[in-house]
Amino acid sequence: MSRLFIAVLIMLSSSCSVAPRQVALHDFGVDWGENKNSVNAEVRPSPQVTKSEINVDTPSWLINECIRYRLLYNSPTQLRCYNLDKWVAPPAELFKRQLQASGKFSKHRLMIQLLDFEQQFDTPKQARVILHFVADAYALGSDRLIATQDFRLTQATTTPDAAGAVTGFAHLTQQATDKLQQWLTTIK
DSSP: OHHHHHHHHHHHHHHTOOOOOOOEEEOSOOOOGGGTTOTTOOOOOOTTOOGGGEEEEOOGGGSSSEEEEEETTTOTTOEEEEEEEEESSOHHHHHHHHHHHHTOOOSEEEEEEEEEEEEEEEETTEEEEEEEEEEEEEETTSOOEEEEEEEEEEEEOSSSSHHHHHHHHHHHHHHHHHHHHHHHHTOO
């Protein structure tokens, strides 16, 4: 009788286990642009900008969907990835999509080298996101380099976790889009 009771207890306890959390996939959110109040607003590249006019390259270690972070206070040389939160695409692809969706870059051909895209923790409760890229602007339909600019952007995260990193990068990539556009207005 006690063996039967133990067997029933084991079966019941194993059926009560909590399902593991599924991996959450993230992007930078919907860019509503002019249609912020529209339920049917869509993210689309501007018809004037073709995919070949904006190119974003990246080092090999950024060619995956990992949301990276670094604990500067503990092990500053170790790069880590969140286990249960990932990007829907590699950061370079997400950044390129953000730039195309803005529709602001129809007068130049852009070659961007994404160099750094990570969350850094100064303390366990204080983090920031880092975006570093170099942009080369070319004349449309030409291989003539007009100008090069190095961009280093940083923003504190609202929370020191994956959700804070995702929100921080959504804001930081929008800032990068705006700064890139401002820079392009200064070159001929």
